[in-house]
Amino acid sequence: MDRRKIEEDFFKGLMILSTAIIVGILFAIVAVVVLKGAPALSLSMLTQTPKGGYYLGKGGGILNAIIGSLYLAFGATALSLIIALPVAFYLREYASERFANFVRLSLDILWGVPSIVYGAFGFIIMLYFGLRACLLGGIIALTLLILPIMTRAMDEVMRMVAFELREASYGLGSTKLEVVSKVISRQTLPGMLTAVLLAFGRGIGDAASILFTAGYTDYIPHSLFDPVASLPLAVFFQLGTPFPEVQERAYASAVVLLVIILLTSVSSRLLTKRWSRFVIK
Amino acid sequence: MPKFKPHIRVKNLNLFYEGHHALKDITVDIPEKEITAIIGPSGCGKTTLLKSLNRLIDLVDGIEISGEVIVDGEDIYSTKVDVTYIRKKIGMLGQKPYPLPMSIYDNVAYGPRIHGMRKKKELDGIVEHYLEVAGLWDEVKDRLKSPASMLSAGQQQRLCLARSLAVEPEIILGDEPTSALDPISSKRIEEVFIALKKDYTIVIVTHILRQAVRLADYVIFLYMGDVIEQGPAKEIFENPKEERTKAYIGGEIS
Numbered sequence: 095m096d097r098r099k100i101e102e103d104f105f106k107g108l109m110i111l112s113t114a115i116i117v118g119i120l121f122a123i124v125a126v127v128v129l130k131g132a133p134a135l136s137l138s139m140l141t142q143t144p145k146g147g148y149y150l151g152k153g154g155g156i157l158n159a160i161i162g163s164l165y166l167a168f169g170a171t172a173l174s175l176i177i178a179l180p181v182a183f184y185l186r187e188y189a190s191e192r193f194a195n196f197v198r199l200s201l202d203i204l205w206g207v208p209s210i211v212y213g214a215f216g217f218i219i220m221l222y223f224g225l226r227a228c229l230l231g232g233i234i235a236l237t238l239l240i241l242p243i244m245t246r247a248m249d250e251v252m253r254m255v256a257f258e259l260r261e262a263s264y265g266l267g268s269t270k271l272e273v274v275s276k277v278i279s280r281q282t283l284p285g286m287l288t289a290v291l292l293a294f295g296r297g298i299g300d301a302a303s304i305l306f307t308a309g310y311t312d313y314i315p316h317s318l319f320d321p322v323a324s325l326p327l328a329v330f331f332q333l334g335t336p337f338p339e340v341q342e343r344a345y346a347s348a349v350v351l352l353v354i355i356l357l358t359s360v361s362s363r364l365l366t367k368r369w370s371r372f373v374i375k
Numbered sequence: 376m377p378k379f380k381p382h383i384r385v386k387n388l389n390l391f392y393e394g395h396h397a398l399k400d401i402t403v404d405i406p407e408k409e410i411t412a413i414i415g416p417s418g419c420g421k422t423t424l425l426k427s428l429n430r431l432i433d434l435v436d437g438i439e440i441s442g443e444v445i446v447d448g449e450d451i452y453s454t455k456v457d458v459t460y461i462r463k464k465i466g467m468l469g470q471k472p473y474p475l476p477m478s479i480y481d482n483v484a485y486g487p488r489i490h491g492m493r494k495k496k497e498l499d500g501i502v503e504h505y506l507e508v509a510g511l512w513d514e515v516k517d518r519l520k521s522p523a524s525m526l527s528a529g530q531q532q533r534l535c536l537a538r539s540l541a542v543e544p545e546i547i548l549g550d551e552p553t554s555a556l557d558p559i560s561s562k563r564i565e566e567v568f569i570a571l572k573k574d575y576t577i578v579i580v581t582h583i584l585r586q587a588v589r590l591a592d593y594v595i596f597l598y599m600g601d602v603i604e605q606g607p608a609k610e611i612f613e614n615p616k617e618e619r620t621k622a623y624i625g626g627e628i629s
């Protein structure tokens with residue numbers, strides 16, 4: 095057989111194998127989590143907070159952690175959005191290329207910082223202000239974690255905008271602000287949404303950054319200064335007990351977390367499609 | 376001294392792209408309310424010169440520019456000048472149609488809106504009027520709210536023209552505005568340009584000599600960043616003085 099044909103088949107085979115590994119890992123994780131968690135999944139688990147003795151295997155649910163995680167992740171996503179958007183706009187239209195590249199490098203480094211470091215940093219700041227672990231602290235630590243992710247993702251999306259489209263907008267006498275806020279932001283809306291949801295997904299799944307900053311509680315917080323539970327930490331604590339039925343609940347909590355992340359992904363796909371209507375290709 | 380009334384006077388314009396001398400001491404006059412065609416071989420600096428006329432060239436990083444571009448007695452490169460005002464006065468039609476990522480209506484209304492027009496009724500009037508002028512109204516009047524991206528390339532280019540006209544410029548620049556279009560759409564754009572010249576000063580870059588012959592009243596021939604010859608279209612096409620102009624028009628250099 096011809097050498098090029100063998101080469102082609104060999105490398106194609108390797109690519110298929112790698113793809114199969116990736117997809118296989120995903121399915122394996124989901125299967126293990128769902129299978130182990132299924133016995134503990136119940137409506138009461140989703141609608142109740144832990145009762146006394148919950149961690150010894152008695153009744154109740156993880157509503158505290160579900161609500162807590164949503165509070166934390168939505169809070170951090172909203173806060174990050176407020177900061178990331180102006181940064182992305184600034185890098186796109188205002189900053190010199192040199193300075194923009196310096197900021198990009200900084201963001202890439204921040205992206206790589208382990209989340210426990212953000213947790214520790216947030217914790218020190220809270221000590222300084224005399225705050226104990228609370229929702230606000232968790233939101234801030236999570237924001238530190240997801241802000242570089244969101245900003246950099248938005249920046250990449252905005253960098254893809256065709257030069258000619260910017261030229262067309264400036265050609266009509268637009269200011270820089272009008273170009274970013276009225277044209278580029280509309281052109282990149284689907285991509286920006288993806289950036290936001292990417293950050294949200296990363297935020298809702300993180301445990302280390304909120305370990306010291308958000309604390310943990312069996313109750314649903316009533317203010318920003320109450321401690322708050324979260325799904326990743328619920329998984330962590332429940333797995334840490336010696337009781338098999340509580341460990342099952344850890345997997346059930348992980349299922350809940352997976353479902354939330356899945357829903358985020360699916361809704362992002364749907365919204366992206368809808369919001370792409372006006373995008374110029 | 377030119378016999379006509381110049382609308383744009385370019386004086387000793389030099390432009391460097393990171394060391395590459397793209398425009399060499401350009402001095403040209405562009406007549407008011409006529410069509411001027413900039414012709415010349417690929418890479419000679421036509422686009423660069425055109426974008427220098429409304430400072431869109433500012434968007435390119437690392438350029439160095441000197442000289443003057445005087446429009447209505449005012450140097451557009453003077454530090455006192457507000458560049459958004461310059462670009463409102465001097466509109467641009469690009470090589471490929473690039474509508475804005477919004478509806479057909481909003482594309483045309485974009486310019487008037489950023490320049491302060493808010494009244495719905497007047498905007499409606501402006502949108503209809505300029506779509507009419509660009510010869511697009513009949514084709515889109517029933518779907519003004521649909522995305523501009525759904526139009527054909529030829530329709531998009533007419534939309535871009537309507538969008539440029541809606542900011543009420545005095546001068547319209549076109550960089551090979553028909554090169555991405557089919558012959559019928561090209562012809563329509565050409566017709567619109569001819570109709571527009573009674574109210575606007577028009578400068579187009581074109582690769583197509585026959586298009587220049589059809590449209591131009593005045594011609595500027597550029598070659599490797601130099602203006603080789605400029606003058607009334609008739610003179611340049613029928614009786615060029617410079618050897619290189621003759622060669623280009625004769626099709627020997629392209």
Ligand SMILES: Nc1ncnc2c1ncn2[C@@H]1O[C@H](COP(=O)(O)OP(=O)(O)OP(=O)(O)O)[C@@H](O)[C@H]1O
Nearest residue numbers: 392393395397416417418419420421422423424435
């Ligand atoms: N952004 C840029 N950076 C560096 N050099 C550039 C840039 N844009 C254009 N040039 C150079 O400047 C010269 C003139 O380019 P320009 O685009 O003005 O030519 P043109 O006459 O419009 O060509 P064409 O007919 O192919 O469109 C060319 O040599 C080109 O390589």
Ligand SMILES: [Mg+2]
Nearest residue numbers: 421422423550
């Ligand atoms: Mg060109």
